[in-house]
Amino acid sequence: MSLEEDFSLVTDGKACLEDIIKEINKYKMQHEAMLKEQNIIISAIDNSKLFAKEFNQRTLERKMSFEEDSKRHTEILKKEKDKKSTAQKEQNRLRMEILKMKEELESLEMNNNSLKQQTEISTAVPEKKVVFHGETAQGAHFLSFDVNPRIVFPMEGGTALITFEEEDVAQNILSMKDHQVQLGECTINVVAKPVQFLVPRYVEMDTQVCLRRILISNLPKKESEDRLLDKLQIHFSKKKNGGGEVEDIDMLRDSGSVVITFLDYDIAKGLTDKQDHEIEIEKNKKHKVKVTPFLNGEISRLQTCDSVCQSTVQLTGIPAIMDPESLQDHLEIHFQKTTNGGGEVDSIIYNPLGESKLALFEEDPPKGSQSV
Template sequence: MSTEDFSLMDGQSLGCLDHVLREINKYKTQHEALLAEQKILRDGIDNNNNFAKQFQKRSEGRKTSIEDEKKKRTMIIQKEKKCRAVQNENTKLQVEILKVKEELHSLDQRNTSLKKQTEISTAVPERRVVFRGNTKEGAHAVSFDVNPRIVYPMEGGTALITFEEEDVAQKILNLKDHLVQLGDCTITVQAKPIQFLVPSYVEMETQVCSRRILVSNLPKEEPEDRVLDKLYIHFSRKKNGGGEVEDRDMLHDSGTVVITFVDDNIAKCLSDKQDHEVDFGKKKYKVKVTPFLNGEISQMKICNSVCMRTVLLTGIPDIMDKDNLQDNMEIHFQKMANGGGEVEGIMYNPPGHTTLALFDEDSPKDS
């Protein structure tokens, strides 16, 4: 364009151009402002992205830390459980150890007691025994048989009759009611079995008495009172190892004497010596002193025992004197026609009277 062309422009055209330039500058300014805002927004987005990455990184680290904490807690809990289990097991073991110690202590006491008893030189007076050729199956330990002696209270109006044969007694029991002729009259008596509760198994705990001794091997030719007096005098003297005597008792079933002292320290010294020579005046006799054992039943089993050869007769009235009635009863039950047989023994107790019948062991008859 030449200057001539510009020269043709009037003032109005120049005003429009200025307006356009101002508009251009305005929009240029707005554009620059938009660019600046865009930069700010871009920087904000970058910062937010950085923050998001940092947050994610921290979140992952925290998650890992939480999982590690969980693992540690789980391990701690398992260790605590194991510790508690170990503690419980330890407590149980301690309780068992205490029980074992108590049992060992009890066994030691028992062993000491048994050892003391074995050192007593059998702790019983000497009694003569002999083997007669009899044997017994299944015996695995040393034992002593105790013969029963049962005291049976008889009611009035009853009789006990023992037959020589068990079969006869069973026949009498099976018949139950029996008509017995007594002179001019006849009575009816009832036959009943005799039953006892007897011990079938007995265990005893024995202890050495500290104040008693058992004296055996006593002179049989001396009277009982003289034996008791001489033993009392001998064991009362300190020069014989004795002391003040509280009591003395004769045990007739074993032929021994129990002497009781006032003090505790005398019995052991006398039993340790065992053999003692006692002056009976005309002659001196050697007696044996052994410890006296106090027995206490620790276990006992009871069983029902039936007398196989003895029958109880009841319902007997008092219609004649005792001896005549007893003879008539014996005659009646000896007759086979009445179901009876040979009578070994009979005892009648009249009404209104009390009598104690003694039952001994029924030993087998010699073949």
């Protein structure tokens, strides 16, 4: 080998070494870059793990908080449901109480209306002779009137009222309650019920004199009502008799008295001051009547009590299967028989279905029987 060839080889080897060094430096730089990138990735992984750990911790805390909130919400919801259930029960109780109070109020209103119908009656006290028998009363201004009871009892359709001569018979019929009455070839079932009233036990009234009305009593008995009213109106409308223009005139049939209403307020007092007046009923024939003040009354105190008619029985559930007279006769015959628990019938009245009647109850006569 020549010298030139050796020099060439050395030169080529040096160039190759430099290239290798460059290549090594290149890979070294790449390695360092990869180490840095690896460190960044490791740091990122560590951060991710830390974040994941913190996230899991927060998730666990949130889960526990949610479970606590859910449990608390469930408890609150249960309490609210219990409150709602309690409130619903209380509301139902109050509703039932309101319905009961309404029923009681309706019953009181019915009793009040019945009592009002019995007490709101225009009455007059005709002049009566009195005598002292040695009895006294409390109070210097004590005043009372004895009033015979007259109770109007409305009968429903398909009912009957039977009054027996003996109270025991009526009580026996009531105790049996259900009765089968033979009507020819058929039989009807009726129910016996007691007759009950709400009656005044004690009454106090505030009264005042009506300035336009007068009450006329001691009237002639034989005159017809229309003729008598005409004669009274003519007499008391004349100024020479102390009268004036008459607005209205009414007959009070329960007392046999007459009420006259004047247009002016200064007529009534002059007539009542005189009291005794002679009116001409027929030509040249006069009759003395008594003129007294007319009192307007208002009940200031009222006490009531329940009253049961001991001798009278009410029969209900009576069908209209024959004419009323025949049906009433069959009822009377049935309840007269002792074999049916009955006895002597004092009076009976039957009210068919679809009709209405008013039965009048009055004070028992001295023998003790009840009249209808």
